[in-house]
Amino acid sequence: MKKILMALAALALTAGPAAAKLKVMTTTSDLAWLTQRIGGDRVSVESISTGDQDLHFVEPRPSMVVKLRRADMLVRIGLDQDMWADSLVAAARNGKIVYGAPGYVDTSVGIKVLQVPTGRVDAAMGDIHIFGNPHYWLDPANSAIMARNIAAGLARLDPSGAPVYEANLTSYKKELDARLEKWREAMAPLKGTKIVTYHNSWIYFAGAFGLEIVENIEPKPGIPPSPAHIDKVIRTMKETGARFILVESYYPMKGPGMIAEKTGAGALRVASSAGGLPGVKTYFDVFDFLVGELSR
């Protein structure tokens, strides 16, 4: 009996550190990758959505509720980009991750948000986000702010791990700076290049690397293009000499392919998040792939 009790005690001791890991749920695969980088061995992280999903179109499922029910922390993009998470959080009945709780992290805090609408906003303008364009993670420099928010959230829940999170944040920023330098160097010859994007999601990326977006294939955010609008895109591309069309992996390539044929531009199928395309496994891979495709 004693032996059994001792064995159980030993098992409990060895199981201790694993059980103490913070359980973090994120709304996107990029946030999961970033949280793992900052949290290291002290966290277990899972993303609700996958990188090949349109974040405007994630369907909440009961299985996601179970994961949120057990989570210590929720990390989200915010700015209404992952609004579907609200119904999941309500269904999960977990006070640790509701708005305002220590385990609620919105990585948009501190971000300079672009295209914040002023004046009246309604559905006639398409799927406009009232807090501004939410695709801020596509400027890799913004990930330093996102990582800082995550580190602060982890430290709130696990004060004893704060030095680890701080060290991981510093190491992340160092690697990010090195990569930013490399990406900027590769993109330098493309500064001022005019591009077209399918959805209005690339303004942060364009701003980071000096590209100019002359048109979107969607006439308004979330509205499918009409033949007349496609004609307008083709005209604009010919007039401005736009060279590339960026299309997220979940959008159809048929329209952009046809436009590319008529204008001589390159239609690039790209990932906007980790896991968006085969081989694009991490947040850094998103930019390695994009920069590689554009500067080829």
Added chain:
Amino acid sequence: MIKTMVFTGLFLLPAAFCAAQPDAQFTSRVIESAPAPQGMRGTPLNLPDISVIGVFGGYVSDDKSDDARNKLEFDEVETAFQGYIYPKMRADVFLALHKHDDGYEAEICEAKVSFLELLPGLSAQAGKIHVDIGRLNKSHSHHRPMADQPPVITNFFGEHGLVGQGVALSYLLPLPFYAELQGGAWTVAGHHHHIDDENTAEILAVDGSTVTVPVIVESTEFGVADKTYTGRLLASFVPGPRTELLFGLNALKGRGSHHDHHRDDVKISGADFTLKYWPSSYVRWTFQNEWFQLDRRTASAHMIRDGFYSLLNYRWSKYWDAGVRADYSENALPVVSRERVYSAILTRHLTETTHARLQYRHKNVDGDKANEGWVQLSFGIGPHSHELE
């Protein structure tokens, strides 16, 4: 002609018009604190989220005895007021104007207070609520993937489904998979026989005199009413990363909607099974099935009735889905009738709350056949939301 115009209007024009709409004006700013989720934002006036849903449509049928056929009109206008009233406590009020015979009736569609976390895993709702029994009853009509209501729900729960005033408790079981147990106690409004002065009969009283009494005929409508108790267990499993399986078990104990006259006690049991598969971001297959069995006892009869529907829906893009549905339902009356329905449904989604839909339905009730069709435009203004379904 009307059908052609409606089809063109609903399916083709919205994309063409959007180019003529105004552009938004923009600025940029640094986010200083996390924006609150919808329903917690408030305004300088502390208003709730306010939204309106309208369902406008046409219904055609080759059944000449159907008074509702060949009409183009509003089916429903629903206004929602939603917001948090206290931490972990929210209120949702849905007021609706429904089409009813030749006019419109105003009613409280739902008005409920939700306690999101009473204890770990335990939540509660109180008020007038679409009861969580089966897959479809809980959802409002504009939120369903069809223009009509499956006959089994109409025949067993009534024209508007089961809507009760009461309390429901839900407990998320501490299991490695999703399993939620719910129990509710309700008061459901019954139907009262309209006693027509002209529909009378003379009967012989015990003293030998003749007295005139109203004749009460068995209504063709049935529903659950009065004190009603419900239970539901919903479990979800994930056989693969892009697949979700949902199983539900349902039970109800209550009375019939004409209990005053028939003294009928009702028990309903049921099961539902839904399989969802997402091969890619927008593409989704849904196979949804519900079965109910009604056990109704009156003073003179004991009826066991069955009904089910089976729906296969395929969404092939962000904007389009199509489905087929097969129904079988017996009625809840002493003289049994059997209804078989086959439907084909096509939906064009414009936004999350706005869609245009066409539905064809072939109905066969004990050999009486009819072909029916719906064209429907459901539109939403404002931040309208429903619970996770």
